[in-house]
Amino acid sequence: MSKPATTEWQFREYVIAPGMFDAFLAAWRSGVLPLRRQFGFRVQAWAIPAESRFVWTLAYSGPGTFAEAERAYHASAARTAVAPDPGQWVLEKHNSMVTPVATEA
Secondary structure, eight states, X not given: OOOOOOXXXXXXXXXXXXXXXXXXHHHIIIIIHHHHHHTTEEEXXXXXXXXXXXXXXXXXXXXXXXXXXXXXXXXXXXXXXXXXXXXXXXXXXXXEEEOOSOOOO
């Protein structure tokens, strides 16, 4: 009997360049979000426009590990083709692997 996949979680917090928040959100929603889902990630995200901050979580349950899925995502031709690339407007980035303490069913 195979072991069930473990869900791995990552929390991300970005500071977006002044005046580029709407452009970032549009590019992220149209390019990054659907591609992340295509690669098996579950995504939740929140905007804090008054502070030009964007926070999101990624969850991954396999096959393979979060790190392997992350490498495949970044190496893909589809990710390279995302235009405009929302990453160009990220001034600060903080990523942390996290462990859930409480989640909704």
